[in-house]
Amino acid sequence: MKQTKSLFRHFLKGHFLFIFLPPIILIFLSAFIESPINGEELNALNLFYVVLLLFGFIIVAFVVISWIFFLRLRKRLTRLQEAMSFSANHNSFPRPISVQSDRMDEIDQLGNSFNWMIQQLEDSRKREHEEELLRHRLIANLSHDLRTPLTILRGHVTRLNKESMSLEGQNSLTEMNHTITRVGDLMDDLLSYTLLTSGKHPFRPTSTDIGRLVRASVAAWYPVFEEKEILIEVDLPTEATFYWEADPKWMTRVLDNLFQNILRHAAEGKYVNIVVDVEKEQITVADRGPGMDNSSYERGAGIGLSTSNYMLKKMKLKADFTSNDSGTRVAIGRS
Template sequence: MKQEQGQKQEKNHKQEQKQPGTLFRRFLTRHFQFIFIPPLVLIFFFAIISFPGINEEDLNTLNLFYVALVLLGFISVAFVVISWVFFMRLRKRLANLQEVMSFSADHHSFPKPIAIQNDRMDEIDQLGRSFNWMIQQLEDSRKREHEEEVLRQRLIANLSHDLRTPLTVLRGHVTRLNKEAMSAEGQNSLAEINHTITRVGELMDDLFSYTLLTSGKHPFRPASTDIGRLVRSSVAAWYPLFEEKDFQVEVDLPSEETFYWEVDPAWMTRVLDNLFQNILRHAAEGKYASIVVNVEKQAIIIADRGPGMSNFSYERGAGIGLSIATYMLEQMKLKAEFTSDENGTKVAIGKA
């Protein structure tokens, strides 16, 4: 492999050595030729051609000024014309390169490689070759990233499916052991095992859902949604669970006023479910939950009196559920602002 790379580098080096002069060197060379060649041609012309009826002294005295004037005018015109042609061609090549780059920026896609002339290979062609190399590297990187993403999604899906079987077996053994006579400590251990199995199953579900979301396989159906009604329905579903845990629940949901967001109702309900579930898991010791719909600010405010997000909790896990909620909010052009300390956590959901 190293030998092949060395041969390629040597080949490229030889090609660079065979390259003609640079762009501006050619420009200076052509102008030098147009400045010095015409005078030499005219001197040679007048040296070998004689005009009948005009002696050498008259020619020198009468036509010397006109010859110099014509020569100077010819050189000036040639200089201007050559410069104009050179810079117009230069501008055209740079404009083509700029057009390809701007097309990529406007259409959010990789540009197509530009055509270059290997026999010329001046500074602009070298820039174009570097540009084409960059495009090729980006395309290869995107291809590898796509392949890795597909492999990761397939791996997560397979793991989520394969791990359900041993979890089901474990839960069956726990159920069987519950029917056996054992001490209070044994019952507590079984209850903890059963809780852990449930938690692992929920984490796998969250991971699988996140994979579906990020791969675009989870349908997103936005619609004009009554936020007050949606939050009221979600709170009604979770209220018995809060009561079971002896939570003090304060709800402020305006009955007459409301506002509408262009969101997916199922996604929005999933976000609220995740936030309520986090309160039950991580803020149970505070025994408090506040749900407010602020019509004036068009915001949903949920607060608790738990230990805060900075405190470590075994139940916290890797935060996949919160990642799912954040991703859904971003897709619905919403944002969640978290405020957390040792006295509790507050999250405000509003327009991004």
């Protein structure tokens, strides 16, 4: 950027003229011009007073000019600082500031660079938003389009099950059918996460009775656990409860994801423990599976867990995971 004027050079030039120009003029007048005062020649005492008055004028002028200069400089810098702090106070990009192109000193150049930075950030955010929309649209379309070939594969597997084949063939078909189901579940999780993060699932927080919500969720999942011969231990208070400012549908979805993970990854432990602690305002879900660190055939990419964490964060909650070889414990509470 080409610099046309210098603010500080102009300031130093003005002060230099006020400090050195009056004494030079005085010396010139004293050397070449004889100036009478009240009809008498200028004596040494009068010369002293004139010099004293001159230097007093220089000091006063220096202070006044410096004060005006720094006051104007502070006003311009304060305006620039307020524009920069706008984003921190309003959680948005700051607004461009006015710049005098005809003056274009150091402060104006700084403001011009600031405006250029804002423009670059706005362009970057616009491109990021467009890319995010494109990614969400692509994932949604892929999740929808892949259901057709999965349905066709499942139809062929069902047809082959009716044919006579060896035991190994039957086991292979069972495994294929199981894999198709798992891929379908992963696609559903991916589609749900995409819709959630793109704002397609609205967040409607309300004062929610957590004890009642957990009780209803456990009642819905109880037959599923019972069918898998999983022992269920619950500690749900009948009278005491607590309330969270949460979306009931989102909280139910989080609990459904936890219970579904137990069926997928910890069903071999044949145990689930669900506790609602009113004093701590906490929900605890524990199992006796192999743990999160151990390999599992049905272990996905963590899309369901990411969805749950996203929902909990929006509701100002958090999930603490404790996992080892003897099982996994999840505690949901306030963040």
